[in-house]
Amino acid sequence: MSPSMNTKTIKEIVVISGKGGTGKTSVTAALASLGPQKVLADCDVDAADLHLVLAPKNIRTEDFVAGERAFINTDSCVDCGLCLEHCRYGAVSEDFQIIPENCEGCGVCAFVCPEDAAVMLPRTCGVWHVAETRFGSMVHARLGIAEENSGKLVTTVRKTARELAEAQGASLILTDGPPGIGCPVIASLGGANLAIAVAEPTTSALHDLKRVFGLTKHFDIPLMVIINKSGINEETAKVIRDYCKDNGVEVAGTLPYDKAFTQAQINAMSVVEYDPEGRGKDLAAIWERIQTRLNQQDQ
Amino acid sequence: MRIAIASGKGGTGKTTVVANLAVHLKNSKHSVAVADCDVEEPNLHLFLNPHLDIEKTAVVPIPEVDNELCTGDDCGLCAQLCRFKSLILMAGEVMVFPELCHGCGLCTLACPEKAITEGSRAIGVVRSGKANCIPFTEGEMKIGEAMAPPLIEEVKAASPQCDIELIDCPPGTSCPVIKALDGVDFAVLVTEPTPFGLHDLDLAVLTLRQLRIPFGVVINRDGMGNSCVHDYLNREKITLLGAIPHSLKAAQAYSKGLLHVGNVEGFDDHYAKLWENIQQSIGEARS
Ligand code: SF4
Ligand code: SF4
Ligand code: SF4
Ligand code: SF4
Numbered sequence: 001m002s003p004s005m006n007t008k009t010i011k012e013i014v015v016i017s018g019k020g021g022t023g024k025t026s027v028t029a030a031l032a033s034l035g036p037q038k039v040l041a042d043c044d045v046d047a048a049d050l051h052l053v054l055a056p057k058n059i060r061t062e063d064f065v066a067g068e069r070a071f072i073n074t075d076s077c078v079d080c081g082l083c084l085e086h087c088r089y090g091a092v093s094e095d096f097q098i099i100p101e102n103c104e105g106c107g108v109c110a111f112v113c114p115e116d117a118a119v120m121l122p123r124t125c126g127v128w129h130v131a132e133t134r135f136g137s138m139v140h141a142r143l144g145i146a147e148e149n150s151g152k153l154v155t156t157v158r159k160t161a162r163e164l165a166e167a168q169g170a171s172l173i174l175t176d177g178p179p180g181i182g183c184p185v186i187a188s189l190g191g192a193n194l195a196i197a198v199a200e201p202t203t204s205a206l207h208d209l210k211r212v213f214g215l216t217k218h219f220d221i222p223l224m225v226i227i228n229k230s231g232i233n234e235e236t237a238k239v240i241r242d243y244c245k246d247n248g249v250e251v252a253g254t255l256p257y258d259k260a261f262t263q264a265q266i267n268a269m270s271v272v273e274y275d276p277e278g279r280g281k282d283l284a285a286i287w288e289r290i291q292t293r294l295n296q297q298d299q
Numbered sequence: 300m301r302i303a304i305a306s307g308k309g310g311t312g313k314t315t316v317v318a319n320l321a322v323h324l325k326n327s328k329h330s331v332a333v334a335d336c337d338v339e340e341p342n343l344h345l346f347l348n349p350h351l352d353i354e355k356t357a358v359v360p361i362p363e364v365d366n367e368l369c370t371g372d373d374c375g376l377c378a379q380l381c382r383f384k385s386l387i388l389m390a391g392e393v394m395v396f397p398e399l400c401h402g403c404g405l406c407t408l409a410c411p412e413k414a415i416t417e418g419s420r421a422i423g424v425v426r427s428g429k430a431n432c433i434p435f436t437e438g439e440m441k442i443g444e445a446m447a448p449p450l451i452e453e454v455k456a457a458s459p460q461c462d463i464e465l466i467d468c469p470p471g472t473s474c475p476v477i478k479a480l481d482g483v484d485f486a487v488l489v490t491e492p493t494p495f496g497l498h499d500l501d502l503a504v505l506t507l508r509q510l511r512i513p514f515g516v517v518i519n520r521d522g523m524g525n526s527c528v529h530d531y532l533n534r535e536k537i538t539l540l541g542a543i544p545h546s547l548k549a550a551q552a553y554s555k556g557l558l559h560v561g562n563v564e565g566f567d568d569h570y571a572k573l574w575e576n577i578q579q580s581i582g583e584a585r586s
Contacts, residue, residue: 019340020470021310025495046471047308047502049495068382088403090481101477101510106403107382145506148474151445179309179470180339183445203556204314204342211340214442232547233554257550259523265494266525 010165011193011294012158014043014221016177016185018208023228024198026261028176029053029270030279032135034287038172040133041161042140043154043188045126050176053268056131056138064128064141064156066149068105068120070098077117083109101146125149128157130164137164151187154178158188181208181215194294195221196252200229201237209240213247224252224293226286231257250293253286255279301464302577303483303512306490307499309340309470312519312543313489315553316573317467318346319560323570324463325433326560332461333430335437336451336479337469338423344437345556349430357438357453358419359402359446362386364393368414377406377415398445423450425457434459448478455479472506480507485581486514487540493524497531504537513584515540517573520549538580541573 015031017024028050032040042050070091072083077096084092087109091102098109109118125148128141139161143150161173175192178184189195195216199209209225216223225244230237237254244251264274272280304320306313317333324331335343344351362377371391378386378393385399386406397420407415423440438454440447447469458464468479480486486507490500500516507514515538518528523545532539543549549563559566 019310019342020308021312021491046473047499049308049498052494052498086404086408102481104401104403105382106401106405107380108403108405108408111380111405111409143473145472145502145509146474146477150473181442182339182440182447182475186443186445200554202554203345204340207342207345208340211442218443232550236554262493262524268494 009171010162010173011171012173012175013194013196013290014175014177014188014192015196015198016188016212017179017198018181018212019205020179022198022200022205023261024179025049025176026265026271027198027226027228028174030272030283031287032174033270033272034284035291036172037168037170038136038174039161039165039168039170040136040138041157041173041175042138043157043175043184044178045141045143045150045153045157045184046178048140048142051140053265053270054133054135054138055268056129056133056140058129058131060130062128063124064126064153065122066125066152067123068107069100069103069123070105070109071119071121072096072098073117073119076115078115080114082112082114083118086112104148126153128153128160130160136170137168139164150178151183154184154187181211185215186219189216189219189221192221193297194290195223196226196290197223198226198228199240201227201233201240203236206236206240206243209243213249222293222297224250224290226252227254229257230254252289253282255282300462300581301466301483303466303468303480303486305468305476305480305486305488305503306470307472307501307503308495311489311491311496313470314342314346314467315559316487316489316517316519317343317465319558319566319570320574321347321433321465322558322560323567323574325431330462331465332434332458333465333467334454334458335467336454337467338438338440338447338450338454338475339469341437341439343467344435346558347430347433347435349428349435351426351428351435353427355425355457356421357423357425357450358421359449360404360417361397361400361402361420362395362406362415363418364395365414365416366392368412369393370412374411376409376411380405380409401446402449422446425450425453427457434461447475451475451478472502476506477510480510480512483512485577485584486512487577488514488516489519490516490528491520491524492518492522492526492528494527496524497527500528500531504535513580515577515580518542520545538576540576540580541569543569
């Protein structure tokens with residue numbers, strides 16, 4: 001198959017969770033060890049964890065430069081105070097220094113400065129890598145501390161993953177999405193073929209699942225749910241199942257509360273590798289359902 | 300005194316710690332208020348069941364262009380200056396893309412024809428009220444909205460002054476967290492004793508060190524994983540404020556939205572001890 005033909009058939013699955021800590025990354029790592037040849041994308045750029053299980057070997061590293069940041073040249077500054085007066089983000093101190101973590105890079109200070117002492121400089125917000133793992137190529141990234149533009153970094157990671165998939169003729173991109181429902185999640189969902197929400201049976205997770213559902217509906221992305229740690233509260237697990245049923249969301253599977261997940265993590269393994277006969281089988285069944293759902297989309 | 304409860308990633312029990320600590324403080328006759336700044340996923344209300352009677356829409360400024368005054372193709376300055384691509388010149392008219400606008404005001408300042416005025420755009424709501432006598436404030440961002448920081452600022456502004464204000468931070472280390480941490484006196488980092496927990500804790504530690512905010516760490520579900528976090532704290536000389544044991548009873552209480560204080564045996568003592576250690580750490584940070 002030529003790379004250009006393959007473009008159309010590449011499917012992208014994004015694993016999300018709303019609330020953090022539901023086991024999203026453990027599930028992504030497990031799915032990574034199943035299925036066809038794929039490219040992995042870690043879009044949890046704020047706190048990426050997938051690499052702790054997949055032990056990627058980086059073969060390419062790039063700075064992520066996005067937007068600008070203000071800088072005040074003290075030599076030409078005449079202390080007129082205009083920048084301080086007009087900055088809406090509290091990023092100019094009383095003694096006319098830029099407080100980098102507050103600067104939005106909007107350029108107002110540079111615009112109002114009569115002496116051209118305030119200038120805008122390109123901003124390095126983080127770093128991204130292309131790497132090899134035992135389950136395929138992986139793109140991962142790290143946003144610098146107190147940096148913005150996580151949405152753009154997510155977009156960069158996804159774009160690179162797609163280019164890799166095209167070049168390798170891989171049929172699938174599996175993405176570990178960021179938690180929440182804010183700008184990085186929105187950036188990780190646009191144009192994906194399927195979102196998989198990992199939910200635990202807790203009141204908080206149910207609340208978040210509803211918001212995630214609203215978000216995927218808003219962007220018109222099909223959603224499947226995996227209920228994790230079902231043993232904690234069977235009642236709430238049922239409420240989640242009912243909620244999914246009422247809203248036409250397919251449950252891809254249910255996983256029990258199992259120490260195997262933590263043990264797999266401690267051993268830097270996916271739970272499919274750590275416990276192939278137990279949780280590994282559950283995940284294989286989940287993978288089957290996901291695959292069926294993806295195939296249905298083609299018809 | 301403002302105390303932020305934060306974590307490098309979500310799901311470590313940050314909100315649980317805020318809720319239980321607040322109730323512990325109230326029970327021991329402190330004046331305490333809580334503010335849920337996790338505006339993407341505000342969950343604190345699920346544990347404290349507040350009665351929220353005030354609701355305010357949070358807005359950010361947005362430019363409004365008067366096409367009578369705008370000289371369009373002859374100028375185009377605003378579209379050229381906007382760093383966030385939220386203005387474009389199309390068919391001789393300026394179009395605004397509200398979701399991209401950061402409300403910085405540059406276009407209004409720059410327009411030579413004074414054709415731009417500022418209106419407002421809703422990004423979410425701020426609700427306030429009381430949870431069993433504890434002043435409670437939360438923000439909830441509109442779905443599909445990306446501007447969390449201004450909403451967080453409004454939540455903090457709406458939270459009433461009390462001796463102790465607990466701030467439930469959003470997870471992560473990026474813009475929303477920085478906004479939530481702005482101006483706090485102390486931060487409590489909540490983590491789990493697992494490799495993921497440790498990795499995310501390390502990011503949170505870097506963030507607080509960069510912001511120069513004094514902090515300590517609480518290990519939640521202690522005993523579920525390995526000793527990696529304990530070893531890290533020793534190595535980095537970071538104060539362990541408390542270790543809340545891993546217990547199925549606690550997980551079950553949590554799943555139902557129940558507090559640990561008053562419901563799970565032994566947990567009242569854990570929170571009393573935690574508060575003692577927080578106070579001691581704040582004292583040391585000040586001296
Ligand atoms: S670029 Fe904008 S946010 Fe940064 S200091 Fe200048 S005015 Fe403030
Ligand atoms: S506007 Fe320019 S000259 Fe005036 S205080 Fe700011 S940097 Fe200095
Ligand atoms: S700067 Fe003012 S006059 Fe110029 S294009 Fe923009 S709105 Fe029109
Ligand atoms: S207020 Fe700032 S971000 Fe919004 S349109 Fe104007 S220049 Fe762009």
